[in-house]
Amino acid sequence: MKTYTLLATLLIFIGMKAQTDKTIEIWNDEIPNSQKSNSEEKWDQSEWGTLWVTHVQKPTIEVFLPTPRTATGTGVLICPGGGYAGLAYDWEGTDIAKWLNSKGIAAFVLKYRLPSDASVKTTYKAPLQDAQRAMRYIKSNKDQFHLKDGQIGVMGFSAGGHVASTLGTLYNKEVYTPKDSIDNISAKPDFLALIYPVISMQQGVTHQGSKDQLLGKNPSKIVTDEFSNELNVNTETSPTFLIHSTDDGAVPVQNSLRFYQALIANKVPAAMHIFPTGGHGYGLGLENKATQQWTSLFETWITELYQ
Incomplete structure (x- = not known):
């Protein structure tokens, strides 16, 4: 009897996991802005010991849900960084x-x-297309994910911060032809959390590797300005949380500073924390006394935002 009960409990648990934590392809059939190639998606262990994904062929969202007892109704679309050359899939x-x-x-x-x-x-176009579609998919399934209206935001790290801030400022830019009813939903995130983000494509401020990957070696001024997200902030931009380090040698702190200044100029609620040390790419920040504070700072901020 005990064996049967244990087995039944295990099957229920497995069934619950299958309904919650899963990977979902965000495009049902044809992926916009795509063409046939010999490219193959790769998952490798990077030299830094992180899971490194390159040559993404099928954009997905991997779903992680808290237990119902602790769920707050808030949801976050996470955009890992990697200089637009790969994705630090586990680390960020x-x-x-x-x-x-x-x-x-x-x-x-x-x-x-x-x-x-x-x-x-x-x-x-590709990263913004995928980010818009992912946000629309999450919103369209908010009841399944036990999310509350107005509490679905985006968080991005490094180049993923550029994806997130692009979504946060160009959410209504038509970058693909609507495919189904999901695309009738606004792609606007309800809040932005940008962690050591690439914001600008302007010379001397941008992360050059990210810019080269995204825009090419010689982009026009029009395209450069269009993807310099400090220039796209307006009064409709959602509340934003920013983290950066002064000694970031990869993505200059001016990226966050410029975005913050634009937010303030447009009277958008914003919080920014700049640590004296920490460098770049620290994920949860556990390896540095300064940067390990950012997670608790975010928790306080998001709690106050929806209290």
Whole structure:
């Protein structure tokens, strides 16, 4: 009898996991802005010991839901970084999702297409297309994910911060032809959390590697300005949380500073924390006394936003 009960409990648990934590392809059939190629998606262990994804062929969201007892109704679309050349999928994706779950927040890790892959036609459209579609998908299934209206935001790290801030400022830009009823939903995130983000494509401020991957070696001024997200902030931009380090040698702190200044100029609620040290790419920040504070700072901010 005990064996039967244990087996039944296990099957129920497995069934619950199948309904919650799963990977979902965000495009049902044809992926916009794509073409046939010999490119193959790769999952490798990077030299830094992180899971490194390249040549993304099928954009997905991996779903992580907190237990119903702790769920707050808030959801976050997570955009891992990687300089638009790859995705630090666990370091700035699934690890973040598990931490958010511990705070009662649902998380959705976006595996977005990388702009320079041979399967992509127009480089700079692909990440925004995937981010818009992912946000619309999450909103369209908010009841299934136990999310509340007005509490579904985006979080991005490094180049993923550029994806997130692009979604946050160009959410209503038509970058693909609507495919189904999901695309009738606004792609606007209800809040932005940008962690050591690439914001600008302007010379001397941008992360050059991200810019080269996204826009190419010699982009026009029009395209450069269009994807310099500090120039796209307006009064409709959602509340924003920013983290950066003064000694970031990869993505200059001016990226966050410029975005913050634009938010303030447009009277958008914003919080920014700049640490004196920490460098770049620290994920949850556990290896540095300064940067390990950012998660508790975010928790306080998001709690106050929806209290």
